Amino acid sequence: MSLAQHAGAAARPVVRVGQTVRRGECIAQATDGLSASVHAGSSGRILAIEDRPVPHASGLAAQCIVIQTDGRDDWLRLPALPIETPRHALLDRLADCGVVGLGGAAFPTATKLVPVCETLVINAAECEPHIACDDGLLRERADAVVAGVQWLQRICAASRVLIAIEDAMTDATLALTRAVQRCADPRLQVSEVPTIYPQGGERQLIRVLTGHEVPAGGLPQDIGILCHNVATAYAVSRAIEYGEALTSRIVSVSGAGIGSPGNFDVHLGTSLEFLIAHAGGYGPDAARLVMGGPMMGIALPHDGVPVVKACNSVLVLGAGEIRRSAPEMPCIRCGECVRVCPAQLMPQQLFDAIRLDDWQQTERLALSVCIECGCCAQVCPSQIPLVDWYRHGKSEIAIAQRRDTQANTARIRYEARNIRLAREQAERVARISDRAVVPVAPRAEATTLDTPSLTVAATSPPMDKSAVLAAIARGRARKQARDAETKPPAQPPDDSSA
Amino acid sequence: MRHFAVAGSPHQPAPIRVRRVMLDVLLALLPGIGMHVAVFGPGVLIQITLACGFALAFEAMALRARGRPQQPFISDLSAPVTAVLFALCIPPLCPWWISAIGMLAAIGVAKHIYGGLGFNLFNPAMVGYAVVLLSFPRELSQWLAPASLLPQGVGLGDALQAILGNPTALPWDTLSSATPLDVLRNQAGQDQMINEIRHAPIFGDFGGRGWEWIANAWLLGGAYLLWRRVVHWQVPFAVLASAIALSLPFWLSDPDMHPSPLQHVFSGGLMFAAWFVATDPVTGCASPRGRLVFGAGVGVLTLVLRRWSDYPDGVAFAVLLMNALAPLIDRYTRPRVFGRGRHA
Numbered sequence: 001m002s003l004a005q006h007a008g009a010a011a012r013p014v015v016r017v018g019q020t021v022r023r024g025e026c027i028a029q030a031t032d033g034l035s036a037s038v039h040a041g042s043s044g045r046i047l048a049i050e051d052r053p054v055p056h057a058s059g060l061a062a063q064c065i066v067i068q069t070d071g072r073d074d075w076l077r078l079p080a081l082p083i084e085t086p087r088h089a090l091l092d093r094l095a096d097c098g099v100v101g102l103g104g105a106a107f108p109t110a111t112k113l114v115p116v117c118e119t120l121v122i123n124a125a126e127c128e129p130h131i132a133c134d135d136g137l138l139r140e141r142a143d144a145v146v147a148g149v150q151w152l153q154r155i156c157a158a159s160r161v162l163i164a165i166e167d168a169m170t171d172a173t174l175a176l177t178r179a180v181q182r183c184a185d186p187r188l189q190v191s192e193v194p195t196i197y198p199q200g201g202e203r204q205l206i207r208v209l210t211g212h213e214v215p216a217g218g219l220p221q222d223i224g225i226l227c228h229n230v231a232t233a234y235a236v237s238r239a240i241e242y243g244e245a246l247t248s249r250i251v252s253v254s255g256a257g258i259g260s261p262g263n264f265d266v267h268l269g270t271s272l273e274f275l276i277a278h279a280g281g282y283g284p285d286a287a288r289l290v291m292g293g294p295m296m297g298i299a300l301p302h303d304g305v306p307v308v309k310a311c312n313s314v315l316v317l318g319a320g321e322i323r324r325s326a327p328e329m330p331c332i333r334c335g336e337c338v339r340v341c342p343a344q345l346m347p348q349q350l351f352d353a354i355r356l357d358d359w360q361q362t363e364r365l366a367l368s369v370c371i372e373c374g375c376c377a378q379v380c381p382s383q384i385p386l387v388d389w390y391r392h393g394k395s396e397i398a399i400a401q402r403r404d405t406q407a408n409t410a411r412i413r414y415e416a417r418n419i420r421l422a423r424e425q426a427e428r429v430a431r432i433s434d435r436a437v438v439p440v441a442p443r444a445e446a447t448t449l450d451t452p453s454l455t456v457a458a459t460s461p462p463m464d465k466s467a468v469l470a471a472i473a474r475g476r477a478r479k480q481a482r483d484a485e486t487k488p489p490a491q492p493p494d495d496s497s498a
Numbered sequence: 499m500r501h502f503a504v505a506g507s508p509h510q511p512a513p514i515r516v517r518r519v520m521l522d523v524l525l526a527l528l529p530g531i532g533m534h535v536a537v538f539g540p541g542v543l544i545q546i547t548l549a550c551g552f553a554l555a556f557e558a559m560a561l562r563a564r565g566r567p568q569q570p571f572i573s574d575l576s577a578p579v580t581a582v583l584f585a586l587c588i589p590p591l592c593p594w595w596i597s598a599i600g601m602l603a604a605i606g607v608a609k610h611i612y613g614g615l616g617f618n619l620f621n622p623a624m625v626g627y628a629v630v631l632l633s634f635p636r637e638l639s640q641w642l643a644p645a646s647l648l649p650q651g652v653g654l655g656d657a658l659q660a661i662l663g664n665p666t667a668l669p670w671d672t673l674s675s676a677t678p679l680d681v682l683r684n685q686a687g688q689d690q691m692i693n694e695i696r697h698a699p700i701f702g703d704f705g706g707r708g709w710e711w712i713a714n715a716w717l718l719g720g721a722y723l724l725w726r727r728v729v730h731w732q733v734p735f736a737v738l739a740s741a742i743a744l745s746l747p748f749w750l751s752d753p754d755m756h757p758s759p760l761q762h763v764f765s766g767g768l769m770f771a772a773w774f775v776a777t778d779p780v781t782g783c784a785s786p787r788g789r790l791v792f793g794a795g796v797g798v799l800t801l802v803l804r805r806w807s808d809y810p811d812g813v814a815f816a817v818l819l820m821n822a823l824a825p826l827i828d829r830y831t832r833p834r835v836f837g838r839g840r841h842a
Contacts, residue, residue: 059504129510203836216837273499282500289502290509299504315509322509327570329516330616335784339730343836348784349828366835374508381516382616388506 001027001038001065001269002054005308006098006106008034010063019046022076023267024245027065030095036108036309037098039245041269044069055272055291055305057298064306067269078243090155090240097239098246098309103127103200103229104292106310109236113155118224120158121209122149122233124165124176125193125200128293131313133250134230136263138165138172142179145230148237150185156226161188162209163230168195197295198373202227204342216369231312251311253279256318257286272303272314288322290315295374329382337376337386343369347376347386354393359400367393516615520575522728526719527582527774533715534586537708538642539652541590544661546582548594552601553581560610576615580604583623583774587767587814588630589641591652591660591673596637600626620821621781624814631814643675644708647699678706679766679810682757691754706765713769720773729777732786736793737772737800738763744801766811768800775813781821788824788831795820795827 004010011028021027021040028038044067052064081093095110104127124134138145153161163180165173173192180188193199193208203214206225214220220227231249238244247268254261259280266275272289276282290297291311307314337347345366353361370390377386534542557577561568584600604626612618631638642652652660652673676684678700685695695701702710723729741762748756763769776782776796783792796816803812 207836213837216835218837286500287502288505288509289500290507292507294510295508297507297509299507299509300502301504302499302501304499317509321511323505323511325505326512326515327567329570329574330614332516332519332616332780333782333784334519334779335730335786335789338784338786338833344833345835346785346828346832349832365832366838369835369837378508378510379513381512381514381519383512383515385506387508 001041001067002052002306002308003028003038003063003065004054005038005268005310006034006036006100006108008032008036008108011035011038013049013063013065015046015049015065017046017049020044020070021046021067022074024247025076026096026098026245027067030098030108033111034108036100036106037096037245038065039098039247040067041247041267042067042069043072043074053302053305055298055300055308055311059301075244078245080243081240085240087155090151093243094236094239097235097244099232099235099239100246100309101229102231102235102249102309102312104310104312106308109228109232112226112228113152115221115226116157117221117226118159119210119226120149120153120156120161121202121206121220121225121227122152122161122163122230123200123202123205123227124163124169124172124230125195125205126166126169127200127312128197128295128297130254130315131252131293132254133252133263133312135169135172136252137231137234137250138169138176140175141234142172142175143182144237145176145234146179146183146188147241148233148235149188149230150183151236151240152228152233153185153187158226159187161185163188163190164193164205164209165190166195166199167192198342198371198375201342201371201373203371216366246309249307249309249311251275251307252313253316254313255286255290255315256321257283257288257316259283266307268309269306272300272305272307275307275314276303276316282316283318285318285320286316287319288315288317290317294321295378296372323383326383328384331380331382331384334381336379336381340375340379342373342375343371345370350393351384351386351389354389354396357396359393359397362393363397367397370394516576517574519728520579522723522726523579523774524575524582526722526726526728527586529715529718530586530712530770531582533712534590537644537646537712538590539645539657540654541642541652541657541661542585544654544657545585545588545590545592545597548597548661549581549585549601550578552598553577553584553605556601556605557610560606560614564610564614566614571615574615577605580609580622580626584626586770587623587627588638591640591642591657592637594661596630596634599633600630602626603629616780618780620818621775621778624775624817624821627814628818631809639676639680640674641677641680642673643700644706646708647675648673675700677766677810678709679804682761683804683810692757693754709766710764713764716769716773723773723777729773730786730789732789733777733782733793733796734772736790737768737776737797740794740797741768741801744798762801762804766804767813768797768811771796771800771813771817775817776820781817781824783824783828783831785828785831785833787833788827791827791831792820792824795823 003013009031012031013028015021015027022043023040025040026037027040030037047066047068049065051061054062054064081090091110091113095108099109100106101109101112103123124138126132126134149161149163163176165176177190180190191209193205198204199208202220206220206227207213210225212223215222235246248265249268250263251266252263253275258276262279264275264279289300289303291300292298292313294315297315331348331351333348341347350362350365350367353365367390372387372390374387380386531542554572554577557572558568561571581601584604588596604622608620608622608625609618681698681700682695700707720729720734724731742759745756745759745762749758776793783789799816799819800813803809803815
């Protein structure tokens with residue numbers, strides 16, 4: 001079980017090696033609002049808590065909890081929640097059950113549901129070609145999905161719920177429509193959208209359904225819309241009505257390199273090797289292993305990685321399905337990328353700007369609006385890896401911004417220090433000159449923490465020695481504490497005199 | 499555990515490659531080349547062969563001088579496209595060194611000095627044509643009369659002799675003829691009515707005799723490019739529509755003084771340029787609105803040059819002038835970014 005299968009920071013393990021856990025038992029706790037708890041995918045004994053390879057583009061290992069399963073798959077369920085449960089308790093339940101957006105971003109659902117919205121969009125449009133997990137889920141479990149949709153609607157108090165489904169998913173549409181009719185809620189509405197990539201993208205889907213565009217740099221909630229995936233809705237209904245934590249998901253296993261492709265209900269933490277073996281194993285021309293879809297998926301170096309919450313699809317592409325590596329040609333400005341860009345950017349101008357490290361121009365061309373859908377790179381006749389360039393550009397800009405912020409903070413801190421030193425100097429001068437006129441009995445106890453007025457104690461002759469020593473010790477401790485914070489060492493002006 | 503090679507997304511095969519784009523352009527030129535041969539004899543085939551040879555030679559030399567890999571850039575077919583476009587612009591019986599000089603200017607200067615494929619600011623074929631047109635006006639004005647107006651056609655042997663050997667051996671007085679645009683220009687300058695001028699045998703139904711059929715063939719090739727999605731409708735539409743829109747009011751107000759819009763469209767190089775020259779992606783605009791502006795500029799400038807310049811046909815200069823403006827047009831015609839107000 002990877003501990004970093006959600007948007008935020010990795011979860012913190014709360015189990016020991018050797019401990020037995022049941023399925024659904026929390027084994028790692030969320031660390032902040034963007035992070036989500038991780039629950040045991042099946043019952044068994046904790047074998048190790050160590051770094052293991054995880055499905056990530058970097059190919060680096062990350063902290064994982066390894067469970068030796070006992071095959072009994074014993075559940076540890078929370079009590080079911082009744083319909084009148086208050087909103088905050090429902091949100092707590094979703095957080096406790098580790099529910100995250102299962103469309104691919106793995107953003108914690110409880111955090112996303114905090115704002116109230118008018119329109120709730122339920123995304124049943126598959127992300128990419130080849131992926132059919134939402135289709136499979138709807139065909140078999142439409143009622144549970146609709147129940148989950150109703151819970152989501154109650155939580156965010158939406159007056160309208162649009163369930164978007166692709167027009168190619170006929171069986172799923174039928175099952176969904178029937179389930180919606182059965183629940184007889186007039187607020188729920190099924191709408192078909194054309195099957196065009198990247199229709200499943202949140203912003204694109206919202207525009208197709210409502211005609212509104214989510215402002216660039218903003219979130220759907222800015223225009224009163226929330227968007228959740230159908231698989232998330234299903235996980236919500238399991239978490240609330242059955243008290244089940246998120247421990248499994250539907251994964252579509254597909255591609256020409258797979259023996260018998262299909263949708264599988266997979267326990268989180270299952271290794272891809274095992275999953276692929278159960279999907280008929282590798283075909284003779286298996287050439288590339290991809291987690292996700294053919295447009296945005298991550299190519300994995302090997303199948304020894306676990307299924308994670310965001311893993312909607314595993315593709316084993318055949319030799320004929322992958323891009324032959326060819327020398328990259330110069331851009332001929334054919335404009336195909338401009339034609340296909342769903343964010344309506346000018347990809348080839350962006351490419352030029354990033355290549356020249358012209359970050360001002362890059363931001364002017366709105367790189368941040370890019371959703372990395374891969375359409376531009378797909379149609380590029382020169383085979384320029386445009387998306388890689390955009391990711392590079394985004395990270396360069398992020399690094400530059402962080403550096404700017406740091407420099408700014410350092411400058412402010414430095415200026416503040418100069419002001420403080422000047423003020424202290426002035427105070428000291430003032431005090432000495434005051435004392436020259438009216439000698440006042442010094443009181444070491446008066447030394448406050450933020451104005452080191454040791455001077456007063458050191459320069460006044462009739463001084464109790466122990467009080468001086470105590471003051472020096474306090475000053476040393478303060479200095480050490482300050483050094484430990486790696487701030488620019490602010491030299492106490494009176495060290496030498498003490 | 500099984501291991502796989504990794505690569506960045508997207509993972510699907512590329513639908514089209516640069517080479518295929520260039521090949522489509524060459525295929526789309528075939529009907530026009532065929533019609534050219536039918537009207538003006540086999541001279542153009544020799545010109546195409548010559549120009550391609552020179553183009554590839556200069557391309558190879560330039561790549562070597564610049565230390566670039568030869569294979570991918572020689573085989574991308576961009577040099578032959580430039581060569582064929584150039585060969586179709588010059589008179590079919592031009593001496594061979596016209597091609598050599600034209601290709602040196604096109605490939606050596608306009609293309610490689612600016613950085614090679616994808617980096618040239620000006621359309622190489624048009625630069626080559628403009629250089630020879632300005633440098634050798636006499637050779638470039640010796641157009642043949644259409645074969646249907648000649649007592650006997652120009653055979654392959656005659657053409658070879660004219661191009662490679664001694665051009666003066668041919669009976670130029672009987673063979674050569676001014677182009678319809680030349681005639682129109684000169685005689686209109688002498689206050690003749692367009693109707694009278696058009697009685698000359700060199701004019702056809704609405705353009706020049708023969709020329710209009712070649713223009714039809716360009717239209718056919720253009721339709722192929724549209725179907726193959728190598729070219730989108732904006733540039734050709736804007737070129738032709740702007741030419742028609744500009745000439746129509748003049749013609750309606752005084753048909754005796756001004757050529758008809760169809761005359762404009764179907765003579766000279768306008769149709770050719772609309773589909774094959776102004777649509778060059780490298781030197782044109784990339785945004786859809788930019789392409790409309792670019793095409794309209796080519797159409798309008800062509801008519802302006804035909805009317806007021808010293809050259810009968812201004813297409814090449816119109817394209818070159820718009821090439822210079824293309825980056826600026828692209829700057830001001832960016833699409834509205836998703837989720838934002840007007841231009842970023």
